[in-house]
Amino acid sequence: MSSMFSMLKDLHPSVTTSVIKVRVVRAYEVPFNGNAADIMSLECIFHDAEGSKIHASFGRAVLRTIAVNISEGNCYVMQKFYTRPNHMRYKTTNHAFRLTMTQKTQIYQVIDDEFPFHMFSLKPFPEISTIENLHDEALFDVVGVVVDSGGVVNQPNAKMMELKLEDEKYYSIILSILELLQNVIICTLWEDFVDQFLAQVDGYVQQISVIVVQFCRPHLYKGQVRISTSFNVSKVTLNKGLPEINEMRQRIFGVQRFIETINLTFKVEPKKLVDENEIxxxxxxxxxxxxxxxxxxxxxxxxxxxxxxxxxxxxxxxxxxxxxxxxxxxxxxxxxxxxxxxxxxxxxxxxxxxxxxxxxxxxxxxxxxxxxxxxxxxxxxxxxxxxxxxxxxxxxxxxxxxxxxxxxxxxxxxxxxxxxxxxxxxxxENSAANESLTDLAFGYDVKESQSQRIKTFPEELDEILVKDEELDDSLERGAWITESGKRGLEELSDDGVFLKNSLERGAGIIKSGERGLEELSDDGVFLKKLKKEKDGVFLKKVKKEKADGVFLKKVKKEKE
Known part of the structure; x- marks a missing residue:
């Protein structure tokens, strides 16, 4: 390898003149707001001759100026790019930096059969089960046999499917004890990766299903470490002629438990979806x-x-x-x-x-x-x-x-x-139990309910105040005001001015009570009876008298 090319591990933000020769491991488009017709950026993962990997981003404006197509598996020479810190939430590589391409970036495709292939970063199942800092772990690849699969679950905004993957048995000698390590893991496929898997299942019949999931993410579920696809970066490959899949088939050749799983994958019915809302x-x-x-x-x-x-x-x-x-x-x-x-x-x-x-x-x-x-x-x-x-x-x-x-x-x-x-x-049921309260609060059938109650009123106002507990607030206030007016007249002082004011207030109060009762009555019967009461007669007499000391004496005599 010519020394004119920098290794990815040697890149630094302070150096902008580096020239690199890389192979594309993964290239995927990121749509804007989920609109596949509006591409926001092209994201790539490169590896160099030593196998080091780095993430690179091509923005919308940069894509318009690039003359070559970036395709997975091809080799390219690049220069005039920026190296910046890798602050990605889900890191696709362990590299401390990532590349940002600009409109000045120069990219050339090259044919080099001697340039190595480091397309996968496979992680054994035992290592996955012992990951401690899940959020800091870079995305990795897995290969395994599909030994079981769940149904497709449709959610309002997502679709998912779980696969049970198994590898050959791993053994480790610790303190001279042969220990069987974890060789099974659950993988969750999301969105388009479900369709990718089902489409590939249809193409392969009567064989052990070996799957490679690239750039999957670990997560903890009920105390168990699982893996899942991660947005657009992941890739699912089933039963293809990849060297990693062929190697896996050689390792499990003749193992009975894998032979028994030939038809298990086909328990998934692509056209029959299990909706989460149904369960x-x-x-x-x-x-x-x-x-x-x-x-x-x-x-x-x-x-x-x-x-x-x-x-x-x-x-x-x-x-x-x-x-x-x-x-x-x-x-x-x-x-x-x-x-x-x-x-x-x-x-x-x-x-x-x-x-x-x-x-x-x-x-x-x-x-x-x-x-x-x-x-x-x-x-x-x-x-x-x-x-x-x-x-x-x-x-x-x-x-x-x-x-x-x-x-x-x-x-x-x-x-x-x-x-x-x-x-x-x-x-x-609650509304029916509180019908009267609902009527008063919201005005449903007010006239009808009040008319029925008024027809059942006793003849005497005093009896109404004592016995009818279902009177509406207006009736109760009118009756109370009327009684207050009567008590005020009976307790008059010798002050003629106070007497005059009290008489005026009493008359006004009683009139208000009468109007309120008249408005609530549908047939006028109750109002007619009210006018016959002694308080109504007393009111007329009061109006005819003069508001002076002579009247006060007369009032006292009438009381006696």
């Missing part, structure tokens, strides 16, 4: 408060939207980080009620878009805004029955003031109706 176990809100931390489905009605004017936040267009100014994304707190209890839930952008049908920046904010929430959002969310997958944390400190985060929502009508009907039946 969900829906809990009540009251139940999940008592369960262990985890994810649970609940069904509830959105009763209220909490707001301090913060129904969205500003975020980067390319990631989920909060920034000063880029675009709006939803972040809405809702109060949800079911037949057992209620809870405050936090809906993030993905779930809100699914429920509202718009992006945050598309919402019409010119319409009436209630408590900082646009009317359009309230119309879409309030009184809506939804299935929520809730991330529960039931420690006391967390529940004190934090809403529960929603991981997924389901609004499929036939699924939601099945669970919402139980809530509606319970609420209907």
């Amino acid at each position: 969900m176990d829906v809990k009540s809100i009251e139940d999940v408060f008592c369960l262990e931390d985890g994810c649970y489905w609940i069904c509830g009605r959105i009763d209220h939207i909490e707001s301090n004017g913060d129904w969205f936040y500003l975020a980067c267009k390319r990631c989920s980080k909060k920034v000063v100014k880029v675009e709006q994304r939803f972040m809405i707190r809702v109060n949800v009620v079911d037949a057992t209890s209620n809870a405050t839930l936090l809906l993030w952008d993905r779930e809100c878009v699914q429920l509202i049908g718009k992006r945050a920046w598309e919402v019409d904010v010119s319409t009436a805004v209630v408590d900082g929430i646009p009317k359009e959002i309230e119309n879409k969310l309030l009184e809506k029955f939804v299935l929520f997958k809730v991330q529960m944390r039931n420690d006391a400190d967390f529940r004190l003031d934090q809403p529960y985060t929603i991981n997924k929502v389901c609004v499929t009508p036939e699924i939601v109706e099945k669970f919402a009907s139980k809530i509606m039946e319970s609420q209907t």
Whole structure:
């Protein structure tokens, strides 16, 4: 190898004149906001003659200027690029740096049959099961026999499938003891990788299925280390003529337990999908408060939207980080009620878009805004029955003031109706039990209910005050005011001015009581009876007298 080429391990951000010769291990496009027609960047993983690997990015503007096509397996010479720190969340290599290509970058394809192939970084199963820092681990490759497969699970925004992979038995001698090491691992395929796997399964019949999963990511599930595909970078290859697959077949040749798995892969039926909504176990809100931390489905009605004017936040267009100014994304707190209890839930952008049908920046904010929430959002969310997958944390400190985060929502009508009907039946029963309270609060059939009650009134006002506990607030206030007016007249002082004011107030109060009763009565019978009462007669006499000391004496005599 000519010394004119720099090795990847020797690259440094301070040097911009390096020339490298590399082979493309993986090349994949990253779409903008999931739109396959709008490519945001081309991401590549290169290896050099020594087998060192590095990640490289070609931005949208750079792709327009590159004259050659970047293809996996081909060799290229490159120069005029930048070396920068590798801060990727899921690192595709262990290299401390990554390459950023610019419009000045020069790329040339070369044919070199002697340039080595280091296309895979295979990790044995025992090493995977002992990984300690899962988040710091770079993506790696695995090869194994598919000994079992689960069904395809369709979720509202995702699709997944689990495979059980097995390798030959690994043994290790520790303290002179022969120990059998881990030789089985669960691999989860996501989204397009499910379709890739099923398409390749159809092409191979009656043979042991050997699979290679490139750039998979480790994760911990119920205390067990598993692997899964990682966004666009992963690649699934089944039963192809790769050297790694052929080597695997030689190692397991004649092993009976692998021969028995020839048809196991075909238990997967590509056209028959198992929907997560069909197997969900829906809990009540009251139940999940008592369960262990985890994810649970609940069904509830959105009763209220909490707001301090913060129904969205500003975020980067390319990631989920909060920034000063880029675009709006939803972040809405809702109060949800079911037949057992209620809870405050936090809906993030993905779930809100699914429920509202718009992006945050598309919402019409010119319409009436209630408590900082646009009317359009309230119309879409309030009184809506939804299935929520809730991330529960039931420690006391967390529940004190934090809403529960929603991981997924389901609004499929036939699924939601099945669970919402139980809530509606319970609420209907509660509504019937409190019919009178509902009538007063919401005005349903007010005239009819009041007319029926007025016809049952006793003849004497005093009896009404004592016996009829179902009088509406207006009747009770009118009766109380009338009695207060009577007591005020009986307790008059010798002060003529006070007497005059008291008489005027008493007359006005009684008139108000009469008007209130008259408005509540449908047939006028009750009002007619009221005019016959002694307080009404006394009122007429008061109006005819003069407001002076002489009248006071007369009043006293009448009392005696």
